[in-house]
Amino acid sequence: MRVIPIFIEAGITGFESPAAEYKELGLSLDQLLITHPNATFIGLASGHSMQDIGIFDRDLLIVDRAEPVNQGDVIVANFNGCFVCKIIDKVNRQLLSASTAFPPVLLTSNDEFQIEGVVTRSIRIHKATRELLACLR
Numbered sequence: 001m002r003v004i005p006i007f008i009e010a011g012i013t014g015f016e017s018p019a020a021e022y023k024e025l026g027l028s029l030d031q032l033l034i035t036h037p038n039a040t041f042i043g044l045a046s047g048h049s050m051q052d053i054g055i056f057d058r059d060l061l062i063v064d065r066a067e068p069v070n071q072g073d074v075i076v077a078n079f080n081g082c083f084v085c086k087i088i089d090k091v092n093r094q095l096l097s098a099s100t101a102f103p104p105v106l107l108t109s110n111d112e113f114q115i116e117g118v119v120t121r122s123i124r125i126h127k128a129t130r131e132l133l134a135c136l137r
Contacts, residue, residue, distance in 0.1 A: 039066035
């Protein structure tokens with residue numbers, strides 16, 4: 001798949017095709033979205049706690065295990081046997097949601113906790129495909 005560098009407005013402004021005189025960038029979506037292919041996996045977001053930063057239920061999350069984890073990064077972690085997507089507060093040893101409706105979670109020595117990777121991109125699915133629905137079963 002090739003990326004066409006055109007800006008697409010959400011409103012209808014005319015009838016001429018915006019792709020009438022385009023040039024290809026010569027990039028695949030893999031090249032554009034994934035920096036470390038051998039250390040990257042794709043997850044499916046679940047829930048509403050990260051909506052305020054633009055991660056919605058059933059968005060695809062591109063998670064990079066090779067990316068260094070910095071204060072305030074959005075991460076995927078194994079927290080007490082559950083995979084969670086949260087903002088990491090390394091200073092205060094907390095997992096933060098992007099919504100004030102969900103309180104911070106303090107990480108204690110009793111918790112099982114392992115960072116699986118940094119969320120580098122999220123992709124919104126507007127129309128489910130057969131392939132995506134198969135993953136959800």
